[in-house]
Amino acid sequence: xxxxxxxARGIEHRQGVNVCxxxxxxMQASVNASPLARVVDMLRDQLxxxxxxxxxxxxxxxxxxIWVNGxxxxxxxxxxxxxxxxxxxxxxxxxxxxxxxxxxxxFINEGGFxxxxxxxxxxxxxxxxxxxxxxxxxxxxRDGLSGNICRCxxxxxxxxxxxxxxxxxx
Amino acid sequence: xxxxxxxxxxxxxxxxxxxxxxxxxxxxxxxxxxxxMRSKHPHARIKNIDTSxxxxxxxxxxxxxxxxxxGLNRFGIVxxxxxxxxxxxxxxxxxxxxxxxxxxxxxxxxxxxxxxxxYEPLPVLDSVEKALSPGAEQLHEMxxxxxxxxxxxxxxxxxxxxxxxxxEETYQLPRQMHGYMETEGGVVVPGQDGGISVYMAxxxxxxxxxxxxxxxxTPEEKIRIISSPxxxxxxxxxxxxxxxxxxxxxxxxxxxxxxxxxxxxxVRAGLKRHPMAITMRTGADESGRVLAHETTIYADTGAYATxxxxxxxxxxxxxxxxxxxxxxxxxxxxxFTNNGVAGEFRGFGGNQVTFALEGQMDRxxxxxxxxxxxxxxxxxxxxxDAGPLGQEIAPTxxxxxxxxxxxxxxxxxxxxxxxxPWLKNGRGGAVSMHGGGLGYGRLDPSGGRLALTKExxxxxxxxxxxxxxxxxxxxxxxxxxxxxxxDEDIEITIGDTSKVPVSGSTTASRGTGMIWTAVENMKALFxxxxxxEASRVTGTAAADLYLGAGGIHKSGTESSLFLSYKALAExxxxxxxxxxxxxxxxxxxxxxxxxxxxxxxxxxSAEVEVNLLTGAVRVLDLKQSVSAGxxxxxxxxxxxxxxxxxMALGYxxxxxxxxxxxxxxxxxxxxxxxxxxxxxxxxVTVKPREEVMEGDTYGPRGVGxxxxxxxxxAIAEAIYQAIGARPKKLPVSREWILHQIQxxxxxxxxKPEKMLGG
Ligand code: FES
Ligand code: FES
Numbered sequence: 001x002x003x004x005x006x007x008a009r010g011i012e013h014r015q016g017v018n019v020c021x022x023x024x025x026x027m028q029a030s031v032n033a034s035p036l037a038r039v040v041d042m043l044r045d046q047l048x049x050x051x052x053x054x055x056x057x058x059x060x061x062x063x064x065x066i067w068v069n070g071x072x073x074x075x076x077x078x079x080x081x082x083x084x085x086x087x088x089x090x091x092x093x094x095x096x097x098x099x100x101x102x103x104x105x106x107f108i109n110e111g112g113f114x115x116x117x118x119x120x121x122x123x124x125x126x127x128x129x130x131x132x133x134x135x136x137x138x139x140x141x142r143d144g145l146s147g148n149i150c151r152c153x154x155x156x157x158x159x160x161x162x163x164x165x166x167x168x169x170x
Numbered sequence: 171x172x173x174x175x176x177x178x179x180x181x182x183x184x185x186x187x188x189x190x191x192x193x194x195x196x197x198x199x200x201x202x203x204x205x206x207m208r209s210k211h212p213h214a215r216i217k218n219i220d221t222s223x224x225x226x227x228x229x230x231x232x233x234x235x236x237x238x239x240x241g242l243n244r245f246g247i248v249x250x251x252x253x254x255x256x257x258x259x260x261x262x263x264x265x266x267x268x269x270x271x272x273x274x275x276x277x278x279x280x281x282x283x284x285x286x287x288x289y290e291p292l293p294v295l296d297s298v299e300k301a302l303s304p305g306a307e308q309l310h311e312m313x314x315x316x317x318x319x320x321x322x323x324x325x326x327x328x329x330x331x332x333x334x335x336x337x338e339e340t341y342q343l344p345r346q347m348h349g350y351m352e353t354e355g356g357v358v359v360p361g362q363d364g365g366i367s368v369y370m371a372x373x374x375x376x377x378x379x380x381x382x383x384x385x386x387x388t389p390e391e392k393i394r395i396i397s398s399p400x401x402x403x404x405x406x407x408x409x410x411x412x413x414x415x416x417x418x419x420x421x422x423x424x425x426x427x428x429x430x431x432x433x434x435x436x437v438r439a440g441l442k443r444h445p446m447a448i449t450m451r452t453g454a455d456e457s458g459r460v461l462a463h464e465t466t467i468y469a470d471t472g473a474y475a476t477x478x479x480x481x482x483x484x485x486x487x488x489x490x491x492x493x494x495x496x497x498x499x500x501x502x503x504x505x506f507t508n509n510g511v512a513g514e515f516r517g518f519g520g521n522q523v524t525f526a527l528e529g530q531m532d533r534x535x536x537x538x539x540x541x542x543x544x545x546x547x548x549x550x551x552x553x554x555d556a557g558p559l560g561q562e563i564a565p566t567x568x569x570x571x572x573x574x575x576x577x578x579x580x581x582x583x584x585x586x587x588x589x590x591p592w593l594k595n596g597r598g599g600a601v602s603m604h605g606g607g608l609g610y611g612r613l614d615p616s617g618g619r620l621a622l623t624k625e626x627x628x629x630x631x632x633x634x635x636x637x638x639x640x641x642x643x644x645x646x647x648x649x650x651x652x653x654x655x656x657d658e659d660i661e662i663t664i665g666d667t668s669k670v671p672v673s674g675s676t677t678a679s680r681g682t683g684m685i686w687t688a689v690e691n692m693k694a695l696f697x698x699x700x701x702x703e704a705s706r707v708t709g710t711a712a713a714d715l716y717l718g719a720g721g722i723h724k725s726g727t728e729s730s731l732f733l734s735y736k737a738l739a740e741x742x743x744x745x746x747x748x749x750x751x752x753x754x755x756x757x758x759x760x761x762x763x764x765x766x767x768x769x770x771x772x773x774x775s776a777e778v779e780v781n782l783l784t785g786a787v788r789v790l791d792l793k794q795s796v797s798a799g800x801x802x803x804x805x806x807x808x809x810x811x812x813x814x815x816x817m818a819l820g821y822x823x824x825x826x827x828x829x830x831x832x833x834x835x836x837x838x839x840x841x842x843x844x845x846x847x848x849x850x851x852x853x854v855t856v857k858p859r860e861e862v863m864e865g866d867t868y869g870p871r872g873v874g875x876x877x878x879x880x881x882x883x884a885i886a887e888a889i890y891q892a893i894g895a896r897p898k899k900l901p902v903s904r905e906w907i908l909h910q911i912q913x914x915x916x917x918x919x920x921k922p923e924k925m926l927g928g
Contacts, residue, residue, distance in 0.1 A: 096187055096189075119185050
């Protein structure tokens, strides 16, 4: 039997149905979501974790990049049921304003962002790249970021940032 | 102005950690989702609109059409000609016909799918030629010509008669998409008093407020526009987009309404750069002095005006660029069609004409047997020369400075070694001149406010928007320079019409210069106010006090803090220490409409590698020299030129939002290709030329646009140097390159004569 209730924000929750449970930045999260809801919408619209952005919605721009079990992926191409029981890491799990990660620091120092809308995705991609390839060649940096579009910086500042971060992590 | 390269932008940490709330990230209690229904046809009459089925759908709170617009059912910055909702006719597939607000996006979409619109399709005018052909359907009461602009001087006929060498070409420029990563949208919150707060990106909050007031028939004071931060704009969010729909739905339902375009919706409804066809005829005498220059510009402005007239005038003004040619005739026509609306976009018509003009210079130089640089030096403007419309301008040697750099860069050796044989390299250079501000005869006010807040911060308030360019870093840098204070002493107030003074639009490369000027105007008085109050409070003579980090310092003592701003704030009332300034963007004293006074200059050198097998062009090296006065914030300056350069690389080699029969053939980034990291040249260099003429008091010029202007002609010339064919149509396609390669027999096994011989 379906039970519905409205929360303080007026959002309707149907209890017992379609609860998607996963680990978001180390914390358990349960969301009422249709199994076919996109993960990006679940994060942004339901959990209000808006660090993950939406831009193309078709897997072309990387603005929505997250990690699922440590694997870089586009959350606009992922459905809720695909993260059931998994570890999801978003930009909110990387660093905080008070404690930026080395990669985030490098983006700040090297002009790796302007409008900042591609930046969470870029940072997720960079962190993933440097974890896998701590001392990347120019070619490997370009491969690692080739799924992410930035319209503002022209990428020069981003490349400087990735190199600076790699040097500091070395 | 010396600032460490690594000074952090005030918005740095929130941006890199994802904690920054963009306006499309906002969430309000009881928020509904709004969706807009766009026309099914590029051109049709509307016979009937029936919303009854839509209204009956569960979860739907409002379905609106033209009948629900209380005020003027039109918008448009210059002339309001675009319907908020179409009444009886649609003119492009982005035209709005209805909008719905519902509990979910799905319900809103379902509602719109249930709106029944009876259309009677009309002939589609999908090109300038069709729109201008005799007997063509008239798209507007004024006809199919939005605007014509002319400029002439000298005696063109005589000029050409004196030439020994004349070149003529027609250049085709594409429909570039802004491609800001954040699509249009935000939230509109209705207030108790019938007013609204509009949280949506724009490049000029007060202009949105004015336009919305007209549409909603609500006084401007009841409308608050919160418009920063913005996830990229490049001109594309200057005009109204979703604001009217969000506002009408919020007022109708009494609930906050979120509207946020999907990329597909954004492509369909949003502005693009004007496609233009530009014919130029240019002649010189045998010494290389250009004597005559004739230009005809046809711009496809799409269905509605927005800033189309101003963009055309800008293109006409810049048709002769940095060369004071004695005999000129320039004609521009901006034509309504059933294509997507073209409008404001970084460079504002300058990109198109500069591609043509610099193309002419290279063609002419070759015919004269000269280097392109040499021809440009012969014709380069002198510091005291008039502007391109013959108007007085602020003296500048910027053109010569950037050309010096480009000429030197042209001498660099090519980076390839001749191996493998199917890769051919070439280098090209080009220069440009770009007017800042809106131009003579247009309202172009600016201003700012400084105040000591009750929390003890030095508040700098400007009506500018942060769209990524780093205006907040400019404000911080200028403030620190003026008051020797710390980052923490400063509070920046922008992007909220309820809090900011009139500063004018965040467009036309004007923000940085206007902030610098405003603080210059206010700093003496504001310092005096602070020191006088500090003197009153402490009983120390004002002459012994000075401003420094954290507050007031006392001379003769160790430079430790004497009275902090926080302490000072406790002794004064809000508003006690406050200074305003308002002024106009500097314009030419000559009464020449749209003529600019302050210009910036850009010089570009590009090396390309052309793959003869695939037709692929890779830019290996992109160097830009920029003359735009002193640098305020080095990281931002560099970022504008680097980013602008890559955006222009896309314009040159890949970007075109193709339309067929009035319909976009692209709807997202899978078919509209913008440069990715792999397209980034191996080397990108930015060289600021900060020197200004003696006595120049105008400070920094702003570099938002200049880095996008001369890139295309430089790359085109580099392609010519590599394969001997001159591009005249952008983007330069691989097919075109392969065709040229084949025609010229550049591949050893594919000589044309062999092909002919079978
Ligand atoms: S929004 Fe997911 S890749 Fe673009
Ligand atoms: S910083 Fe704006 S898109 Fe990358």
